[in-house]
Amino acid sequence: MNEHGHIELSTFWLPRQSSTIAHQVDFAWNVVTLVSIFFFVLVVGAMLIFVWRYRRRTEHDITSTVEHNFRLEVAWTILPLAICIGLFVVGFRGYVNASVPPGDALEIKVVATQWAWDFIYPNGTKSRNEFRMPAGRPVKVIMSAADTPKSDTEVRPAVIHSFFIPEFRVKQDVVPGLYTTLWFTAPEPLDTILLCTEYCGDNHSKMSASVKVMENAAFNEWMENGGDDAKGMPPAEHGLKLYSKYGCNACHTIDGSPRQAPSFKGLFGRKEAFNDGSEIAAVDENYIRESILNPTAKVVKGYQGIMPMFKGVVTDKEVDDLIAFIKTLK
Amino acid sequence: MSQTVAAEGHPKDDEVEGGKTLNYWNAKKGILSWLLTVDHKRIGIMYLFSVLTAFLAGGIFALLLRLKLLTGHDNLVTAPQYNKLFTLHGAMMVFLFIIPAIPGSIANFMLPIMLGAKDVAFPKLNLMSLYVYWTGALMALVAIVFGQIDTGWTFYTPYSASGSGPVILMTLAVFILGFSSILTGLNFIVTIHKMRAPGMTWYRLPLFLWATYATSLVQVLATPVLAITLLLLALESGFSVGIFDPKLGGDPVLFQHFFWFYSHPAVYIMILPGMGIMSELIAVHARRKLFGYKAVAFSSIGIALIGFLVWGHHMFISGQSEIATTVFSFLTFLVAIPSGIKVFNWVATLWGGSIAFTTPMLYALSFLFLFTIGGLTGVYLGMLNVDIHLTDTYFVVAHFHYVMMGGTVMAFVGGLHHWWPKMTGRMYNERLGAIGCALVFIGFNMTFFTQFILGSRGMPRRYYNYLDQFQPLHAFSTYGSWVIGLGFFLTLGYLLHSLKYGAKAPRNPWGGKSLEWLTESPPITENFHDTPVVTSGPYDFMGDEHGITPALQHHPKDDPSHTPAYDPGHHDPAAKTEEKS
């Protein structure tokens, strides 16, 4: 389903431990699990035994009139209290570690819009729906949610999102008007996925990004090249990459089935009618270019103008490659 | 010797018509006699009907949601429709069902009777809160039908503020529902303070009333904050006053504080009455003096009060300050203690009892099992770093369904069976009752235990499309939801059937000791032929055959010559001879 990747599992319950804090979380998880099993067996076990032992035999059963036992009641008040405070301490220590980043952390800025993740690296390199980071080096993300441009004059107001990488055990809301932060270190190069966990509208469930942890050198090279790894790639193939990179796939299918927007299948050369009554005999390069850069100019009949504006987001080369890709979808 | 008369319940002349005793059900006829009634029993029945309708609707939404989630691909509904569905499911279940369910229906019906009063303190206010509830429900319905409401039941800004008309209507609807809840709570507090029968001391209140009292306190003190919050939200989306709008310097996180300051205590509004019912079910169906009466009573109050201090544990990742987060986490662990005390006392009450496997008891045992899981998984979410991984995933969804459905709904349905004979004067089919309970129990665990696994593996909530790797577990969860549905439809079926064909219920089918078992089934309009005088506690099962209600040892037909629970006759030679015979 999701081209951005998937979650590797380590145990039956939890994902692979891909960050340095993951094992602390899992330790806390194991502690509380043991405590829970203990109390569950205690309560339900006692319940079942009593239910069988004291099942009603006659209407004249003589029942106990014991209504309290001071020692017992003190015990089952103090003991859980002590255990709870212990659990709090365990959770708290993990939390402190997760909250205070080391000073030398690499700062990556994150901007969440409806419905895309943008990442801004220290040298200004940008990537969308693809989060790259070096292995073995602490990374600190500074996040905020932004308005989504619909046209030059109109925006869709920013809403709350949440930055969640299950394999890293990190999660933090991305709030409009606020800067929130997270930090983590991924020791090994690997691929995993980033998900949005705060409901943010129609395509909330599609708002994911691939996470690529790279060797430090490879990461630096990638960053220096301005994040362009499409060198020498055939246009149509690169267009396919961009199709998921820019989240076109959230609304435009390539198998002909309509979602919140027309499918790309057979789009090129198709006759389209628009909400404003006008129509185009055959979809051509110019129409596609306009629809990407300023989507609300012409909205296909029967659809809502929900597509964000990509002016200033995509380069001309990328538009060309996308068009090349769409042309291939006969 | 009016007490004796009351105890033996010889109806007065004006309470008999054509040989048969008039009860609240047949005393007056016609739809208007219901719509204009101030009788707490009739109002309770109307509430019961309303909340069950909401439960049915919300349940159908839930089944649709689960059906869609059979696969993670587009099917059945579109993403916007799905988002609307889970919003409706949440909003209906929370605001139209769980919050008013037990206080509105069962408590409304039973509270005055258990106190030995003729009615609640403010009968007209009681009727008014029902009408306010209906108004809110109607507005919510309009908003749902004509509006694109996909904010989730939490209405988080700025997303909700960007929504126009329908969202405002919905918030105002909830605003109004809130006032219904406030009025009910206010009414109950005054009733418990002022309307107790002679001899009904605080420590002779059935624990259900202690729980109701605690609930009412929360309703009166917390709900107004929801009101002002939603008012501000409506003003925000209507006139953009800016208090929550980041563009204008407002703060979206402040909205979450406002919302959860009500909505966390609100989960105690939802669970406390259920806990109260549990105490009744366990004690009566085990025929045993409840273990640790005072502990259970005060843990209700404790939960209500500490419940006001922990709202921020819904906001660990919201961007609130680390210090606040830590404080909230600590306080959250404290609120676990009184709930634990209750559970231990219930289990201890089973010890040395005489446990009958009646349907209410089966629901009580299911409650113990499910609520224990719900409570313990709550501890996971209280732990700071574990919560960060689990929050906003299916783990949370499973947790609150274990507490709300495994807890409150189980207790509600159990209580419904417990008091069904009293409310309707009919017995239902015990075997079908057991089957229904078993189906719900099994289906529930299939559906929601699976979701713990989904959540801990990183499946976020409110997802229309999900990663393929989660598909098998989702499918299993969906199959479970069908079993639950089956169980509840069966239950609905035999309960309705019993209304017409069920055996006539005796006054005291279970051998209970609290005042309601002293009255006719169903009760007369004034509840008691004469104000009862209370001389013993609600759970005084003597431990000898005196503890067992004579009515039970005979044929189930009502026999007024036997003195049921709460026997004032203990001081009364006449009644003594009665018992010896």
Added chain:
Amino acid sequence: MTEAAADAHDGHGQDDIHGHGDDHHGGPDHHPHVLPYKTYFLVWSALLVLTVVTVGVSYVDFGGANLVIALVVATIKASLVGAIFMHLKYETKFYTVVFVSSLVFVSIFIGITGLDYLQRGRADHVRHDRVMNMLHPFDPAPPKAAPKPAAHHHE
């Protein structure tokens, strides 16, 4: 017998045969507790004086103390109204309990919310000041004419 006392009494679980729970002022009829006019007018003039005082001090700047002073004076006035005009002084204490408890919850509400609000970004120093540019949160504030937000994402 005061309500509180009645509760305490009931609390010991003894039989309280003269029923209806809490308080019972003997006879069936209600006998109001009437205050002399003098009391009312004294309170009234006190309130007026305090109003003048609080306005007066507002012309002097005590910096942070302004809030405290204003609240203290207001609270004195409030307690006068509560105690005399609302008869709290002469009623069973339980009404005061209800009244004060609501104030306690208000302070909890404001207090703990403040604990978040005034402490944000302490564990980890980012620029936790306002985001001024909602289109590009990490760029400087835009010129005055910001794009107007669309009504709703569904239209």
Added chain:
Amino acid sequence: MSADAHAASPAVDDEGRPLSPQYHVAHHFDNADHQFQANKLGIWLFLAQEIMFFSGLFCAFILFRAKYYDAFVEAHHHLDKVMGGINTIVLICSSLTMALGVRAAQTNKRKLGVAMLVMTFLFAATFLVIKYFEYHHKFHDGLLPGRHFTAEGFVHPEANIFFGIYFVMTGVHGVHVIVGMALILWITVKMYRGRFSSRYYAPVEGVGLYWHLVDLIWIYLFPLLYLIG
């Protein structure tokens, strides 16, 4: 009934016949006193509810004031201390007349009671009139909440938050005043028709308590909004 001696001029029905102590005692209450106590507890719980209702606004005010201190100080200078002060005095006077109205009911002084309630009503009306002029002035200067804030020459842009809170707080309080006036009207008519006496005056007491609360809230609103900002 020893009480008959106590009541100077007991409540009367339309034909002027005195009403018994059981007058207006609902079937589920023992007697007048029992009912009175129940009503009073109900009212007090309602007042507690009202306080929680306003708590949200006070919370917002205090927190935003802490966050945008300078903006609030700047903005509050645009409120009119004099008008606010006069309104405070008006409300205090209305509280006095209301209290005296209740006292009149307690002591079976019907005419005095009516007079006092009418005065209370008039004070309330005065309050609203003054408020109207304040609002009108703010609208004219564009000192409006949130997005509608158009006033020029503010150093701190967050002033709009102050006016957002100002309008919501005073607006909600104003609505309470209007509701209060309606209630006062209702009990005035009942008292004029001689429905109340030392035995039965729960509605007067209840409305009185509500009205004092409205005054109480203003006692806090005034210094916070007008004096310190």
